[in-house]
Amino acid sequence: MDTQSPFGTYRVSERVRFMWRLADQHKFWRSVRKMVRRASAALYGGPYDAEVEGLRFRLYPGENYDDRKILAKGRLPEKEEHRIIADFLTPGRTFVDVGANVGTYSLFAAKAGMNVVSIEANPVTAEKLTFNARANGMANLKVVECGVGAVPGTFSLWLEPSNSGFATMVEDLTTGEWAGNWKPVSVPVQPLKDILAEEEVEEVDLLKIDVEGFEDRVLLPFLRGRDKTSWPRAILLETNCREFWEEDCLQFLEHGGYRVHAQTKDNLVLSR
Structure with missing residues (x-):
């Protein structure tokens, strides 16, 4: 966890956004979503800096549901x-x-x-x-x-x-x-x-x-x-x-x- 580096240090790539959107797809079976989420958490657990609805967050999607939702949806949960x-x-x-x-x-x-x-x-x-x-x-x-x-x-x-x-x-x-x-x-x-x-x-x-x-x-x-x-x-x-x-x-x-x-x-x- 990094709470010292300034906001903007950790940029979010399109690959990261895609993987967390994929993990959030409710059209998949629950077991499939969990498997994708585990893979995303292992590879792209964070931190990432993102701004949504005019608010700044340092996100750790591998370990927090709200952070995952912000990355996947591009908005607040x-x-x-x-x-x-x-x-x-x-x-x-x-x-x-x-x-x-x-x-x-x-x-x-x-x-x-x-x-x-x-x-x-x-x-x-x-x-x-x-x-x-x-x-x-x-x-x-x-x-x-x-x-x-x-x-x-x-x-x-x-x-x-x-x-x-x-x-x-x-x-x-x-x-x-x-x-x-x-x-x-x-x-x-x-x-x-x-x-x-x-x-x-x-x-x-x-x-x-x-x-x-x-x-x-x-x-x-x-x-x-x-x-x-x-x-x-x-x-x-x-x-x-x-x-x-x-x-x-x-x-x-x-x-x-x-x-x-x-x-x-x-x-x-x-x-x-």
Whole structure:
């Protein structure tokens, strides 16, 4: 990993783009896609510097799904989610991104003029995110390298080398459908309210949480510790791992006055 060389050091050739587009072809059987992806990762794992939608990224497609999508599609991933949250990106307000990965949401919001707190537990991914923020000259984006949970402590964060952005604190998720070559690393964890207090954030306008089945343990203690009048105006919540929640976030949010603003395959956007 190189986070010191200036952006533009690693150019993307047409051969690289072609191979990652090929690996992303869903007309192929899944087994064929995996084989092409392994070959592409071995030969063209990165880094590569690319600019998409006016944002600069240093990409490592061999080990990160979002980086692969940026190279293959030539745009940001989560296209529909970005379209939906655009209505909530108010310049000068605060966006908190829990599970920020390499910054596809955080940089998007910072470019729109929001003050962004990007929280990422994986130390390697947090370093990549810091580089991306610096490459875009975004003084309004602060990276916090920390896990988020109900109580402070040190927790195991499970990582899968083919997609470092898909990290989880839910060990049960690492088997069955999501089985892979998972390995744990120890990371510090703090409640969200404590992180925001340290960053001197009093109000959150838009909150995004994507932590692979740990969303309830991030969100619910945070909301319960605040007066309802200071709850976020909108929440983007990943739901594709909701079977691993210990408590139903959606029922709690509905009782708290949130309504579904929009829904995609993997996420809900709720607003008050």
